[in-house]
Amino acid sequence: MQRTIQTLILTHDPGLVTEFTAATDDIGDDVRFVLHVEEDERRAIRHATERPVDLLIVDLGQDIRQAKRLAQELRGVDHPPVLVATYRRQEFDGEDALSAGLVELLRSGLRDFLSRPLSRPEVQALIDRELLARGEQNPRSVGKVLSFVGSKGGVGKSTVGINTAVGLSRSGSVLLVDASIQHGVAADLLGLTPEATLADVAREVDRLDERLLAGLVTEHSSGLHLLPAPSNAIDAAAVDEAVITRVISVARRAYDFVVVDTFPLLDSVTLAILDLSHLTFTVLNDSGPTINGSAELLRVLERVGVERSRSRVVLNRTHPGRGLGITPTDVATRLDRPVDHVVPYSRSVLSAANSGKPRFISLNRMGAWQRAINRVVKDAITATISPVNESAPTELQPDRSRIQAATTGGVEHGAQ
Ligand SMILES: Nc1ncnc2c1ncn2[C@@H]1O[C@H](COP(=O)(O)OP(=O)(O)OP(=O)(O)O)[C@@H](O)[C@H]1O
Ligand SMILES: [Mg+2]
Numbered sequence: 001m002q003r004t005i006q007t008l009i010l011t012h013d014p015g016l017v018t019e020f021t022a023a024t025d026d027i028g029d030d031v032r033f034v035l036h037v038e039e040d041e042r043r044a045i046r047h048a049t050e051r052p053v054d055l056l057i058v059d060l061g062q063d064i065r066q067a068k069r070l071a072q073e074l075r076g077v078d079h080p081p082v083l084v085a086t087y088r089r090q091e092f093d094g095e096d097a098l099s100a101g102l103v104e105l106l107r108s109g110l111r112d113f114l115s116r117p118l119s120r121p122e123v124q125a126l127i128d129r130e131l132l133a134r135g136e137q138n139p140r141s142v143g144k145v146l147s148f149v150g151s152k153g154g155v156g157k158s159t160v161g162i163n164t165a166v167g168l169s170r171s172g173s174v175l176l177v178d179a180s181i182q183h184g185v186a187a188d189l190l191g192l193t194p195e196a197t198l199a200d201v202a203r204e205v206d207r208l209d210e211r212l213l214a215g216l217v218t219e220h221s222s223g224l225h226l227l228p229a230p231s232n233a234i235d236a237a238a239v240d241e242a243v244i245t246r247v248i249s250v251a252r253r254a255y256d257f258v259v260v261d262t263f264p265l266l267d268s269v270t271l272a273i274l275d276l277s278h279l280t281f282t283v284l285n286d287s288g289p290t291i292n293g294s295a296e297l298l299r300v301l302e303r304v305g306v307e308r309s310r311s312r313v314v315l316n317r318t319h320p321g322r323g324l325g326i327t328p329t330d331v332a333t334r335l336d337r338p339v340d341h342v343v344p345y346s347r348s349v350l351s352a353a354n355s356g357k358p359r360f361i362s363l364n365r366m367g368a369w370q371r372a373i374n375r376v377v378k379d380a381i382t383a384t385i386s387p388v389n390e391s392a393p394t395e396l397q398p399d400r401s402r403i404q405a406a407t408t409g410g411v412e413h414g415a416q
Contacts, residue, residue, distance in 0.1 A: 005131055006052055008036045008081070010044040010070070011059035016086060019116065020057065023123035031132065041066055045073045048081055054131060056081040057114075062091045064101045071109040082130045086114045099242050103275050106249050129209055129253075142252040143173075146380050147260040147277040149270065149301075151293030155285040156316035158185050158261050159349055160376065164281075165259040166190075167377035169224040172256030175217060177227045179244060179273060180263040181236045184229020187218075194218035194228045199235035201227065202243045210254040213247070225255070241272035248276045257380065266300060274304060279383050280311050281341075281376070285318040286326045295335050312379065313337065317345040340379070343372040 009017055017037055024033055036053075038044040048056055056074070058067045067085045074080055085105060092098040102113055112126055148161030158180060165176040178186035179198070187194050196216040204212055217225040227247065230236040251258045260273050274280060280301065284294040294313075301311055315331050328339045346369035 003030060003132065004032050004034055005054045007033050007055045007057065008038060008044060008047055008053045009057045010038050010041065012039050013059060016059050019118040020123065023118045023120040027124055027127065041070065045070065048074055049077050052079040053081040056083050058085050060085045060087040064105055067105055067110060068108045075109060083110050084112050084114060084126065085110055086116050086118065088116045099245065103245050103272055107275055125209055143255045143257055144279065144380065145248055145252055145258045145260065145277045146279050146281065147262060147273050148281045148283055149262050150264050150283045151297040152290045153264050155283050155290055156318055157283045158189065160283050160314055160316055160343060161259060161261040162186055162189050163373050164376045164380060165224055166222045167373055168257045168259065168380060169222045171381055174224045174257045174259060175227060175251045175255040176224055177247060177251065177258060177260045178229040179269060180261050181229050181239050181269065182233060182263060186226055186261060187228040190220050190226060192218050192220060192226060194226060197228045197230045197235065198239045199230035201247055202238040205243050205246050208246050208250050210250060213250050213254060239269065241268040244269050245272045245276065248273065271304060274301065274306050278310060279380060280306050281314050282311065283314045283316050285316050291331055291334050298335060298337065312340040314341045314343060314376065315339045316343040320345050320347070341372060341376050344368045
């Protein structure tokens with residue numbers, strides 16, 4: 001059966017229509033494009049509201065606000081189009097501004113980007129992925145992105161994050177991205193020896209799509225897929241915010257859950273992760289300096305647009321017995337917000353770490369530790385997804401200045 005793709009292009013540039021026609025002319029007999037062109041934003045919105053549009057292409061120019069408005073206006077329509085923006089690299093004020101702009105648009109609900117002049121393979125891959133491969137009129141909704149962050153090393157971000165990912169794999173497909181780029185432990189904790197890492201993804205980033213990603217991940221016996229951290233510092237240097245943004249945005253189309261483990265450093269990579277996360281779990285343990293550092297981190301998160309509804313606090317007991325005598329109420333008072341989850345100390349977490357079997361799956365009976373992780377898993381499953389980071393700054397700002405602005409006052413870094 002021939003598939004008709006109703007395509008609307010919003011542009012002042014007739015050259016874009018010519019490029020699109022040329023890029024799709026040999027796409028196959030089973031697909032037909034019906035092309036509409038609008039120059040005016042209001043008319044384009046009215047068109048897409050009143051008639052079904054499968055693919056809406058908006059030419060960015062130097063201003064991303066039009067594409068953002070379009071995404072917002074079309075969110076509630078009966079037949080939401082796949083919204084794609086085209087851009088010319090040279091119209092942005094450097095790579096920082098470009099990647100900040102693209103991240104912001106992804107958060108607003110754009111599906112993808114095409115750089116101009118349009119390339120035939122890129123356009124065809126996008127159409128295949130977004131409109132044909134699924135055989136549906138509407139694109140699949142994106143998976144949930146969950147990140148685990150903390151202001152200090154050794155508080156249990158990886159332990160809680162990885163075990164949550166394993167727990168989630170019972171409810172859906174999961175990709176665990178080990179973005180603790182310099183010190184990734186996920187492969188070791190899962191007892192895996194992956195062939196490819198995030199550094200391989202970085203090399204292929206320009207042509208990364210779901211199919212390529214599927215070839216680079218390693219499967220764990222729980223069913224979870226892992227994209228591990230690079231194996232050395234030189235490889236790690238290749239993984240920047242553009243790479244991580246691309247990985248997460250491709251992965252969230254392919255998996256029900258994308259779980260991201262991070263390193264305790266608020267750099268542009270972490271910021272890109274936060275921007276794309278539906279839910280961010282701030283993990284802290286019960287030591288005084290960590291609680292102060294976490295209070296500051298939580299303030300920073302709010303300043304960079306991670307609002308309360310997308311933020312959770314996990315108090316992870318890494319000390320045995322009564323710990324350091326600090327109660328969840330003490331922690332909540334010092335953080336000036338509730339503690340959402342308390343994970344108890346468990347001696348076998350350590351032995352599980354050494355055996356390469358996550359504690360979550362090596363247990364036969366349900367203990368307090370596992371019940372706590374189950375609650376984190378349930379929270380991740382049931383939390384309603386709201387479009388990510390709508391309250392983020394609307395102007396394009398290079399990431400570095402956002403970090404500077406958000407961290408005046410300082411975040412604590414590094415191991416305790
Ligand atoms: N609830 C717990 N009970 C006992 N030990 C724990 C618990 N949580 C974590 N640990 C242990 O604490 C150590 C640090 O944990 P983990 O590596 O998860 O921390 P992290 O915050 O990811 O550290 P980094 O910032 O270095 O990546 C590990 O040895 C881990 O096994
Ligand atoms: Mg870690």
